[in-house]
Amino acid sequence: MLKLSKMTDYAAVIMAQIARDPEQAHTASELAARVNLPQPTVGKTLKMLSRSGLLESRRGSHGGYVLSRSPAEITASDIIAAIEGPIGMTECSHADGDCELQNTCGVADNWQRVSQAIRTLLDCVTLAHLAQSNPLKLPVQLPIQSVTLPSTVASREH
């Protein structure tokens, strides 16, 4: 389903929580309570986000997590990549050359372009967008017109 993992989902929710009150540090247990998820899981998620540089952590008492950049500068891509690794629809989107089907595959290039388009889309969705309760308009119509349809095999009978 091209779905995000639960962890990524959690990450987004947690990041949004923090983004709504970015001045102060948030602890794992505080966030867990707010977001209504078990503390250990939230803790784990925060560690991952912190290791990827999206959060900064302070240890010890009065410790916690803070955004390392402003919500407008953290993208959906960042969050997804932090939890799931590099974004790409197919195995061969990043790993280079280790696909033994390359000769017979014949669609790799195009999938990669599609991946790229999705990545770009996710790059322009920021945490600021996600965190806010309402709008966020994405150009769901635009792409359709601008695809160049080169028609080699295309539309033979329609």
Place this chain on the structure above:
Amino acid sequence: MLKLSKMTDYAAVIMAQIARDPEQAHTASELAARVNLPQPTVGKTLKMLSRSGLLESRRGSHGGYVLSRSPAEITASDIIAAIEGPIGMTECSHADGDCELQNTCGVADNWQRVSQAIRTLLDCVTLAHLAQSNPLKLPVQLPIQSVTLPSTVASREH
């Protein structure tokens, strides 16, 4: 990684193969050979594609599979949905109301919009595009400008 499952990957490759020679029926074993994948797996994939109405099958000798529509009318969305079910980034993208985190989540709406944008993107990639060896230009730049950035939380210090 927002990745397609292997099966979906196979499905795309197989569909592309068929699209390149759409006039005649293709058997599972023939396609397996062409695409360099084990026959049972290809067979399974074809069955799924056929059940979802993307292929039409004829049984018996001289049987096989044919596209049920022209390559230009079969989209990447169709293929993905045939194997993985409805496209959506989060659980709650389709199932309605059964997420007990709804109140604390606060990002569901926006994720759904993003999902929708991706779906639209995949709707405009056709099998004809995938099947052809080269071009396929997607508007990877466009979306950026057209996102309306309503900035509530956004950009406080940059």
Place this chain on the structure above:
DNA sequence: CCATATAGGACCATTTTAGTCCTCTTTGCA
């Protein structure tokens, strides 16, 4: 009636995922 196909599932092994827990380190403060 036989050979060739698909249809539909059952089935299994492996991997991935989600989630917990334990131990160690850092830090603030009484």
Place this chain on the structure above:
DNA sequence: TGCAAAGAGGACTAAAATGGTCCTATATGG
């Protein structure tokens, strides 16, 4: 100086998803 409150890191487990195979039934053409 010692304790409590935090995060860091990683080991571990249970459950689910995934990929892949195989078997039986059914349809079709010659």
